[in-house]
Amino acid sequence: MFFYCRSQDATDLLSEDLVMVEQRVEPAKKAAQIIYKKLVGCLQSQQGLDSEKRMKKLPLMMLSVSMAESFKDFDGDSSIRKVLEMCCFMQNFLARTLADFEMKLEKEVLVPLNKLSEDDLPEILKNKKQFAKLTTDWNNARVSTFSFSQDQYSADLYHFATKEDEYASYFIRLLDLQAEYHKASYEFLEKNITELKESHSHTGDSSEEKVFGEPLLSHLQSCGRKIAVPIEECVGMLLRTGLREEGLFRLAAAASVVKKLKSCLDSGTVDHNEFSFDPHAVAGALKCYLRELPEPLMTFELYNEWFKAAAEKETDEKLKQLRTVLQKLPTENYNNLKYLVQFLSHLSEQQAVNKMTPSNIAIVLGPNLLRPRSEDSLLDMASASSVQVVAVIEPLIQYSKSLFPEGTGILHKSWFTVVKTAINNFNYNFNRITSRILFLPLSDSILPSPLFSSGRPSLSKTDR
Numbered sequence: 001m002f003f004y005c006r007s008q009d010a011t012d013l014l015s016e017d018l019v020m021v022e023q024r025v026e027p028a029k030k031a032a033q034i035i036y037k038k039l040v041g042c043l044q045s046q047q048g049l050d051s052e053k054r055m056k057k058l059p060l061m062m063l064s065v066s067m068a069e070s071f072k073d074f075d076g077d078s079s080i081r082k083v084l085e086m087c088c089f090m091q092n093f094l095a096r097t098l099a100d101f102e103m104k105l106e107k108e109v110l111v112p113l114n115k116l117s118e119d120d121l122p123e124i125l126k127n128k129k130q131f132a133k134l135t136t137d138w139n140n141a142r143v144s145t146f147s148f149s150q151d152q153y154s155a156d157l158y159h160f161a162t163k164e165d166e167y168a169s170y171f172i173r174l175l176d177l178q179a180e181y182h183k184a185s186y187e188f189l190e191k192n193i194t195e196l197k198e199s200h201s202h203t204g205d206s207s208e209e210k211v212f213g214e215p216l217l218s219h220l221q222s223c224g225r226k227i228a229v230p231i232e233e234c235v236g237m238l239l240r241t242g243l244r245e246e247g248l249f250r251l252a253a254a255a256s257v258v259k260k261l262k263s264c265l266d267s268g269t270v271d272h273n274e275f276s277f278d279p280h281a282v283a284g285a286l287k288c289y290l291r292e293l294p295e296p297l298m299t300f301e302l303y304n305e306w307f308k309a310a311a312e313k314e315t316d317e318k319l320k321q322l323r324t325v326l327q328k329l330p331t332e333n334y335n336n337l338k339y340l341v342q343f344l345s346h347l348s349e350q351q352a353v354n355k356m357t358p359s360n361i362a363i364v365l366g367p368n369l370l371r372p373r374s375e376d377s378l379l380d381m382a383s384a385s386s387v388q389v390v391a392v393i394e395p396l397i398q399y400s401k402s403l404f405p406e407g408t409g410i411l412h413k414s415w416f417t418v419v420k421t422a423i424n425n426f427n428y429n430f431n432r433i434t435s436r437i438l439f440l441p442l443s444d445s446i447l448p449s450p451l452f453s454s455g456r457p458s459l460s461k462t463d464r
Contacts, residue, residue, distance in 0.1 A: 028167065055095055083200060109171075228289070237279070241279055248347065249356065251280050296368070307391075309321030310391040322396065358395075365393065
């Protein structure tokens with residue numbers, strides 16, 4: 001109570017405008033102290049360090065370094081590596097931006113706030129205490145001392161009043177710096193994320209776009225092909241090693257191998273040498289592709305028409321009706337069905353060895369080529385219509401040459417590709433061996449001048 005009375009006595013001697021200013025000093029000191037401590041707690045780096053040392057301590061910079069170490073383990077064409085490289089660069093920029101922000105925050109906000117709370121305002125409060133002490137016994141005090149103290153305290157309060165707006169501007173500057181930091185970070189992120197998405201999208205479009213589960217037309221348009229990648233690739237590998245494989249399409253392969261082949265087909269990086277010698281896995285991947293098409297190759301719309309055509313008793317009439325339905329297929333569906341059926345027909349020609357008659361092939365592949373739209377119809381098909389599906393697919397295989405009279409060039413092209421690949425591989429390896437034996441340089445071309453003129457390798461006089 002005694003201190004309160006002294007304070008009141010001192011206040012009574014101040015002018016009215018200074019009384020209001022005096023009441024703001026203590027709250028200002030308290031606010032400056034609290035906010036300073038909280039802002040220091042918000043810093044992600046240590047106070048007093050220079051920009052480079054400060055930046056190295058930031059979690060964002062540590063994240064950038066970790067990303068840089070991680071992407072080194074990927075090959076140069078990996079999309080993960082490309083994205084990680086860009087993320088590393090972006091995190092580095094954000095770390096530098098944050099370090100600059102904290103440097104400015106420390107210089108323009110924290111240092112002034114600390115000076116205000118620890119030096120300027122305590123000095124005013126010290127003079128207030130001195131003035132209050134003299135006021136209690138001002139009759140005994142020397143008039144000059146009392147007047148000096150009163151003038152000093154009043155001057156401090158006037159100075160505080162004139163500087164109050166400046167002190168308030170520290171908090172405004174805090175917001176300005178935060179706005180600048182977040183704006184710079186946002187603009188940088190927005191620009192680079194957009195570029196990264198576009199780049200990643202183009203990469204995916206060119207070689208890593210998924211093909212399984214994609215509509216046939218969109219897949220063909222995106223890769224500029226007439227025959228779907230899984231159909232052409234799998235048929236090519238099966239022509240090479242699978243035609244005489246017993247139970248092809250009927251016997252299951254290792255799920256892990258099928259999954260790996262599907263991933264390779266999705267990414268466009270199929271190694272024929274790796275998968276050709278597991279024809280059951282290749283056949284399994286082809287079945288998966290046909291089954292996972294959003295709309296079956298023979299379409300939902302023509303589902304009932306296929307059954308109606310296959311129900312004809314006379315063979316000639318049946319083939320006529322099947323041709324009519326075939327002509328109703330979209331061009332892309334027709335081309336891919338023709339390509340596949342021509343291969344299946346060729347497969348059935350080896351039935352004495354592979355045990356896959358047109359009927360057996362139709363049983364295992366039919367549900368993947370022809371299915372109804374609704375789930376209820378799927379249940380019906382499983383119980384009552386499987387025979388009908390076989391009745392549609394079997395004649396397509398049996399009479400493929402009659403149903404597709406425009407030629408078998410597509411399948412012959414696959415045969416040519418298989419044979420050409422085998423010859424290329426043989427000639428290339430033979431050329432390497434003979435070059436090492438004769439100490440001759442390899443030709444620039446993988447296929448040198450013809451090696452087979454009369455059934456055996458021929459060497460020029462120089463080579464001899």
